[in-house]
Structures are given as structure tokens and as C-alpha cells.
Amino acid sequence: MSIASLQEATWMDVLVVVPAENLRVDNYWHSGYVPIGSPTPEIRPDQFSLANSYITNRRINAVENIFQWIGIVVAVLLLLYIFLFLVNIMVKPKADPVAPSDAMPNLRPLPIPTKNKSYWRRVLAWIFDIRRWELTQDWYFQFKDDEGKDLRIALHKGFIFDGASIPRPLWALLSPVGLLLLPGLIHDYGYNYDQLWQVVDEEVFPYKYKAGREYWDDLFIKIGQEVNGFAIINYVAWLGIKLGGSRAFKEYREKEEKPAKPN
Numbered sequence: 001m002s003i004a005s006l007q008e009a010t011w012m013d014v015l016v017v018v019p020a021e022n023l024r025v026d027n028y029w030h031s032g033y034v035p036i037g038s039p040t041p042e043i044r045p046d047q048f049s050l051a052n053s054y055i056t057n058r059r060i061n062a063v064e065n066i067f068q069w070i071g072i073v074v075a076v077l078l079l080l081y082i083f084l085f086l087v088n089i090m091v092k093p094k095a096d097p098v099a100p101s102d103a104m105p106n107l108r109p110l111p112i113p114t115k116n117k118s119y120w121r122r123v124l125a126w127i128f129d130i131r132r133w134e135l136t137q138d139w140y141f142q143f144k145d146d147e148g149k150d151l152r153i154a155l156h157k158g159f160i161f162d163g164a165s166i167p168r169p170l171w172a173l174l175s176p177v178g179l180l181l182l183p184g185l186i187h188d189y190g191y192n193y194d195q196l197w198q199v200v201d202e203e204v205f206p207y208k209y210k211a212g213r214e215y216w217d218d219l220f221i222k223i224g225q226e227v228n229g230f231a232i233i234n235y236v237a238w239l240g241i242k243l244g245g246s247r248a249f250k251e252y253r254e255k256e257e258k259p260a261k262p263n
Contacts, residue, residue: 105139105185110160130162130176138262140199141186143226153186154197154204154262161188180237183224187241190216191249193259204262213249217241 110132114122138157145151163176163184176184189196190211198207208215220241224234 103141103182105155105182106136107133108136109133132160132162133177135159139185140262141182143223151207152199153207154199155185155189156197156260156262158260159189159192161185161192163188174233174237174240179228179230179233180224182227183220183234183237186223187216187220189259190219191245192252193257194253195259197259197262213245216249217245 112125112129112131114125117125135155135157139155140152141155142150142152161184163181174180186196190208191213194211194216195209196207197204217238221234221238224237225231228234
């Protein structure tokens with residue numbers, strides 16, 4: 001069999017019955033020999049183009065929908081923030097702090113390193129780097145233990161922490177130096193050393209040594225409820241710790257640093 005000519009963009013299927021074989025010829029074979037065997041379904045060029053265009057449009061629409069939803073969420077959060085800001089200005093009821101002022105730690109802010117960094121690295125530092133803080137003296141804090149008894153703990157002078165590691169764009173809702181300062185400080189100490197210090201009759205002993213990550217995460221909630229009483233904020237921050245704290249806790253366990261004993 002021979003074919004004199006085949007016009008461009010014309011799809012042809014030629015089936016020739018030979019003993020025990022099928023011969024299929026289409027416009028992909030302009031000259032020479034073609035394979036012999038059972039015919040296999042193929043997408044014609046015009047069908048392939050339509051299918052490819054359909055898939056591309058679906059992907060574009062999916063991306064557009066994602067950005068639309070992101071825009072809607074951002075707009076709603078912005079309007080909510082503005083509304084709450086106005087309410088806060090107009091209505092300021094008197095309130096007393098849950099934690100007394102003398103229970104607050106003495107802290108020294110540490111600089112965020114940006115010198116000798118490129119412009120874009122400084123931008124990234126502004127967005128993602130968290131300021132770290134240092135205890136300038138031993139800090140003592142009292143709360144209820146699991147049995148409801150008063151427990152006095154101590155953290156040593158010189159301990160450096162960053163509190164609840166929250167990206168800067170979320171600080172309006174979850175400030176690491178706001179309502180979450182004390183829970184973040186105690187939680188960071190527990191993550192660093194897997195223990196606290198307990199004060200009993202002016203003597204200092206290790207407390208909850210090797211208690212494990214789950215205990216420190218739960219203690220974050222407990223301290224948060226005692227010092228700020230804001231369950232929603234505490235649980236949102238706790239969820240972030242649960243999702244992102246595994247790597248940090250593992251790294252601290254590999255270092256196995258020993259904490260200094262408070263005086």
C-alpha cells in the first residue's frame with residue numbers, strides 16, 4: 001500500500017487487514033514505514049489543543065479563586081481590626097491586671113542583627129526576625145500546680161528568650177510581648193532546659209525535670225489563663241506551638257544545655 005499525499009492538519013486512520021495483524025496509518029507518519037500492531041486510541045491534534053486549553057483555564061481559575069479568597073479574608077480581618085480599634089477608643093472600662101506588677105520580670109531587649117545585610121535581607125529580618133529578651137535578674141513567679149497548690153518557680157538571670165515566636169504581621173492579634181509575655185517566657189525556659197526551678201523554704205530544686213514537650217505546651221495554656229484570662233488568644237497561640245514547636249524542642253534536646261541555678 002502507498003499514499004500519494006497527505007494534507008497538513010488532516011487526520012486519517014487507514015486500517016488494512018493482513019493476516020493476524022492490523023496496520024494503522026495517521027497523519028503523524030508522513031512517509032516511510034509505520035508500526036504494525038493493534039490500534040491504540042490517540043488524542044487528535046485538535047482534541048489535544050482543546051483539552052490542553054481547558055486544563056490551563058482550570059488552573060488559572062483555581063489560582064484566581066485562591067487569591068480572591070485571600071483578599072476576602074484579609075479585607076474582613078482589616079475591617080474587624082478597624083472596628084475593634086474604634087470600640088477600644090470609645091469604650092475603655094477600668095480593669096486591673098490579673099498578674100501583679102511586682103510579678104513582672106526585668107528584661108533587657110537585645111538588638112536584631114541587620115548590619116552588613118543586603119536591603120532585601122533587612123526587609124526579611126523586619127518581617128520575620130523576633131526580638132530576643134534577656135532576664136537581668138532572677139525571676140520568681142507563683143501559680144497553682146496540677147493539684148491546686150501554690151507553686152513558686154524561679155528562672156535564672158541571663159536567660160535569653162524570644163517569647164511566643166509569632167510573625168510580625170500577626171502582632172496586632174498575638175503580640176509576643178503583650179498578653180503572651182509570661183506564658184511565652186516560662187514555656188521557652190521549659191523548652192530550653194526541659195525543667196524549671198522550684199523554690200521551697202528558700203531552697204531551689206529542679207522542677208518537672210525531663211517532663212517533655214507536651215507538659216510545657218499545656219503549661220503555656222495554664223499560665224496564660226492565670227495571667228491574662230483570654231482563652232481565645234491563649235488557645236490560638238497554643239495551637240501554633242503545637243504545630244510548629246516540635247523542631248525547636250528537638251534542637252534544644254540535642255544541645256542538652258544545663259540551666260544556671262537561681263540564687
